[in-house]
Amino acid sequence: MKQENCVFCKIINHEIPSAKVYEDENILAFLDISQVTEGHTLVIPKKHCKDIFELDEQTLAQVFQAVKKIAGKMQENLEVDGINLVNNNGKNAGQEVFHYHVHLIPRYGKGDGYLAVWKTNSSKYTPGILQRIAEKINPEMQK
């Protein structure tokens, strides 16, 4: 269902142009205008869902089936050295467009333009602390 003022719904409805990479009944994929690396693609469900929390499992499966297909095409047709999948959920996670989407970012080696900084805190987390955090996330895992 279309959401007013949603830029991705407008792309689905041809109100805004896009460079299409893949389309089927439920899914559209098109190039991200920012092109973090060449071929940077967004995969979206045609059904408007804001984020992972709103997305139903069937639609999620359709999105990732398309992600897999496009990843294969990138591997086949671009000189890729890997692919990053990125999915931001919520403003604090960097989400800017509130229509669920997965970024496929083809990688071409060091200095290709994709910068993701992960700081490790492993020295602060003992196995006991890790266990407590895991149980907090999913209490059903408690033994």
Ligand code: AMP
């Ligand atoms: P996110 O920060 O995960 O919500 O990513 C939103 C992405 O949408 C950004 O990478 C934008 O460059 C991209 N974007 C916004 N408007 C358009 C558009 N009209 N066509 C293609 N990509 C877009």
Ligand code: ZN
């Ligand atoms: Zn939308």
